[in-house]
Amino acid sequence: MKHIPSAATRRALTALAAGTVAAIALAGCGAGAGGSDSTGDGSFDSIEAALETGGEITYWSWTPSAEAQVAAFEKAYPNVKVNLVNAGTNNEEYTKLQNAIKAGSGAPDVVQVEYYAFPQFALTDAFVDLSQYGFGDFEDDYTASTWNSVTDGDAIYGLPQDSGPMALFYNKTVFDAAGVAVPTTWDEYYEAAKAIHAADPNAYITNDIGDAGFATSMIWQAGGQPFATSGTDVTLDLQDEGSKKWADNWNRLVQEDLLAPYGSWSDEWFRGLGDGSLATLVIGAWMPGNLISGAPDGSGDWRVAPMPTYDGTAATAENGGGGQAVTKQSENAELAAGFLWWLNNSDESISTFLESGGFPSTTAELSSEEFLSDAPEYFGGQKINEVLAAAADDVVEGWNYLPYQVYANSIFGDTVGQSYQNGTDLNEGLTAWQDALAEYGDSQGFSVNK
């Protein structure tokens, strides 16, 4: 029951996509320039007009709520036909999107992209800048961290859909049985890890065998800013203060074998979440729905607390989540932008999204009484959204991903993953990752650390 795209396949896929990133970065706008000449008069009116006139667009998404959202949209705008295509989950979709961009045709009009992959497509000119349609007015509708993830200066490359401010999900039954208090700092977390593993050798505080998304979010929380991009100049420092802070903290858990040795989303993982052998998850706020559907046996055991910190001051990071963008290959960018606006800014669409278990990026929902008072039985009637919505306000500012983060994440296992496997210093792994990333960036036409 392993997920079929093995590491090797994933690497091959990413390498395929990677070759094309470079080509585009170097060629400037080359491939994408085909479709969107019809950029209107630069106002939201042209969007509304396009929605009334109608037409046909294609939308790539793997979110479970997409089907219901598209149906509701087509009802609201009967002249528009949306072809919903699930072109693959995350990496697979990015590869296909990158290939279609490189080939000059085949990209959808609207596409789902996670935040970490946004810079790769935005900076290579694959997405339409939506500021020309007055999308800048929507800034206040979204949390600062998610808005920042889809924009670059004044350019707006998409609208956020969900968000994943991190929190501590913990199995209360396990903590009670081991007589351990819920940790609020990473030092307490480390002590809890030892106590829980000592009380039951099959139980672990959490699992981690090296996960790029998790590690970058953890560095983000620790105040690290290892990636900076300006034009084609990339600055890499995976040994800055924050990166080291996380590595030193996490080293203790890795080197003392306090982490369960399997990856997230594996069958062991779901099993562990259900049977109490995984005591906590430090993960994005979108997790509750996954626990409810994926680990029904854990019902009643789980609770949510703020993410542990280094010094007791509330700080968290975004983990996962993403939004949608309009591609430059779109023949009808105004209509596509209209659909995007409805998808991520209309009450109807957002409530459909929330019903499917998603965690919003919109401030109105995050502060609404209805949302905050939700007390799922799975979490023992705890008002979990109060904790999770508060986390959205505590996201550390200033984080950026690399313009080739998809590739970067794909080689995380070969570098930092080695430190996990051998129980050696994570800082060494981070340095190896940085070296590989610098070399790759240079070969792709970026100028790294120069």
Place this chain on the structure above:
Amino acid sequence: MALAFNRQATKRHDPMNPRKSNTLLIVMVIYALYTLVPLVWLLFSSTKTQAGLFSSFGLWFSDDFAFFDNLAATFSYRDGIFLRWLGNTLLYVVVGAGGATLLATMAGYGLAKYRFPGRRAVFAVVLGAVAVPGTALAVPTFLLFSELGLTNTPWAVIIPSLISPFGLYLIWVFATESVPTELLEAARIDGAGEFRTFFTISMRLLAPGIVTVALFTVVATWNNYFLPLIMLSDPDWYPLTVGLNQWSNQAIGAGSQPIYNLVIMGSLLTIIPIVIAFLLLQRFWQSGLTAGSVKQ
């Protein structure tokens, strides 16, 4: 000592009473387990619910017996997309593997039985092509097909599947040995055209070889994963392999909807036809392999 050694040696060579080798037995048992345990696991797991999968031992039943529920759910999930994928796989196998077998047979036969300039060059190219793994060609093939505007269509999967250098080579060797040139001359003297000779006489003589090649190409096309993965973005054209992977990926990330029970049932249904094909065609496969003097 010498006597004992001799006795043992005689015993070892007695074909009527082969000596039992414990080492061999252990190796074979381990190999059989290695091969069968995943299948047994799949069978047991196909009877479990999503929750049962995570709360029970892999090689035995769980409390709920959900085999038929899973079966029904697999065919009805997402308006029966599984059936569509099954149909796609069959299409790719029938047209792709069938075409590949036909082309390999005709070309291999032609190269074996006709003398014409450039045969040696073809031989070199075919041998070279056998050595290149299909995966390595997937990327150039993708770029080529996107130039032709064929990506995201069934042709993108079918056309590359039509080429089977190994099948061609096998038929070539097989035809050289099993189709007597005298027989072809006799047919010509009796006035049969070359195509008639091929279809009525040579094809029958080549049957074991053709079945072998067909098995090879059917298995390769049935299991084809990487090529359709990069060629197709529309799930309506996915074969079972890529489709099941999409189901499996549903368990990943925000808003995940794990349907491992359906992935497992789907996998079971996916391997059944290929297992049946193997069992039925096994004897052709074996005779084809030896007759062609090709060892796997």
